[in-house]
Amino acid sequence: MVNQALEHAEALCRERGLRLTEQRKTVLRLLCAANKPMSAYELLECMRTVVKNPAPPTVYRALDFLLEQGLAHKLESLHAYIGCTHPDHPHASQFLICDGCGEVTEVEDASVAASLQAAGQALGFQAKRPIVEVLGTCAQCCAKQNRD
Known part of the structure; x- marks a missing residue:
């Protein structure tokens, strides 16, 4: 890889x-x-x-x-x-960051990017780096918490 x-x-x-x-x-x-x-x-x-x-x-x-x-x-x-998991094209990334194990998953969801762009435009705001970082708990850590 x-x-x-x-x-x-x-x-x-x-x-x-x-x-x-x-x-x-x-x-x-x-x-x-x-x-x-x-x-x-x-x-x-x-x-x-x-x-x-x-x-x-x-x-x-x-x-x-x-x-x-x-x-x-x-x-x-x-x-x-x-x-970057897909550097072949420019993109607005979203990252799911597990605060339990530290795992980071890069997501490229065009609807999230479009929603943020529309919200910014409505306020006259121009984003330079439309990157979203979501802190939370990954599936493995959730499963582990449920077992404990």
Whole structure:
């Protein structure tokens, strides 16, 4: 799954005339391989096992590139990043974030995005990043709570 995401990212960058440098690729690989969202400093710690003396600006520059290209998302409520599950097209994402186990599921529901856009337009508001983060409990954690 990680290799497939990296291959897809490389192809998208090639199509766009951009370079997916080794450092950018390393950050994306770490995000895609993680079983949870990662902060910039968690990424920096993980990079130390792969890259000699990585500096925080290196990670932040790579994250900025990945965000700009739609290859990653920033979860504001967690101050963390995840790889995008479908970076091949621009989209307004919704994230279901379990506060029990930390699992994050990316959802792309056009009706949610349209509803938010209509509500914003009615108020004369122009959204820059129409991203929704929903905190709650995933099905597994709900089942576990019901058993306990």
